[in-house]
Amino acid sequence: MTSIIVVDFGMGNLRSVAKALEHVAPKAKVSISGDVSAIRSADRVVLPGQGAIGGYIKALHDTDLEPAVLEAADTRPFLGICLGQQVLYESSDEHGEDGESVKTLGLFKGQVKHFTHVSADPNAMIDPNTGHQYTIPHMGWNQVKQTRDHPMWHGIDDLSRFYFVHSYCVQSELDEDVAGITSYGVEFTSATARDNIFAVQFHPEKSQHDGLRLLENFVNWDV
């Protein structure tokens, strides 16, 4: 029986992720846990997250889970969701408690930027159809352009819509790390992939059929 851990370090609601995994993998053992040994022994690891990244990375440091998470990201099928994607990059310009940009895990080259700081063009975040600024957070169902084939995309049409809610977005430096992009005034990396890691900005657990399919693909992903 495959075991899946949803990593918990006290940052918000993880029940939805766990429920969705249970729904697509009734035979798997799905647990929400902040226990280092449980994370070390799990077959598959999900790193979810919402809220502000400063508090998120601090909680990750403070709970001693960081080594276990890094080890999982190095060795087993690993799915990052929302902040769980952003935190894999080098830094975020979402201000930490000291007002500086936040240094993150650095497994992927690139930065996390506020939508309004991505482009130097002041009109980038103006909707050409309405002349009005794109609302922030980027909230709702947007399309993901699959930039390459990947087992996690199986059964999901290119340009399918997923549910997003975020104000900061990933700007990857390396094309080979990108599995999907989305456009909201500016384009950003909505799906990241390398080896055993897949990470998405959107919420598969809230993205109905296509989101559940992605989670099912994760459960069956043979790295």
Next chain:
Amino acid sequence: MTWRSVRESQTPVRKGNFMGLAKRIIPCLDVRDGRVVKGVQFVDIRDAGNPVEVAARYDEQGADEITFLDITASSDNRDTILHVVEDVASTVFIPLTVGGGIRVLDDVRRLLNAGADKVGINTAAVFNPEFVKEASDHFGSQAIVVSIDAKQVESGDNPRWEIFTHGGRKGTGLDALEWARKMADYGAGEILLTSMDRDGTRDGFDLALTRAVCDTVDVPVIASGGVGNLDHLVAGINEGHADAVLAASIFHFGDYTVQQAKQRMRDAGIEVRVT
């Protein structure tokens, strides 16, 4: 590396592929003591079923989110909404918002832990605006929807709307546009805007109000109050500039399905999620 180089390097992206963020349709379920009800003008309440079944039906029809408004009066039954949220969140995998009676951080925490994605804060925001700040600091603004109930107090060339509480009975003197700006500044991730003049009338959204609020804040706005037919939904987006439209009775009593609503919006040139 700039966004431009990312954009140029990530082939095979062809311009025109992206259709953009979809406008959302959100059915709203009034829930009292664990059962779905719908108040017409908040007075004549009829029972329209089991929340889990109704939510699942809307999910099948392609609802983009579901909102519950908890109108449970007795404090003894306050926890029934938590069970409803738990049950719905285990069967329906789209975003859930819960509003009604949320006053302290622990109310927010318990709802989010039960499976809600966002909570709607209404009266508590009016009496204690700092609560919105605290809640968004704690849980992130993505989880905080501020509900604004507005009523027109001046018409003519310079219309004004004010915030009302207690189901539209009590005025507060707060200007609706100023209040919307303040709530966005305080960390509201989204605004649910209800016209108390139109709620329950089926005469359509107050488009002037909707447009005024949408054009004054940078966070997404959900238009609510007064939907009687599908063209009202279209008008809420195209004329009101709303990011999402919320309706209850036209869906509850089977006048239209969410699917039909999306088809009408598509026909009007609005980008929607097709399921």
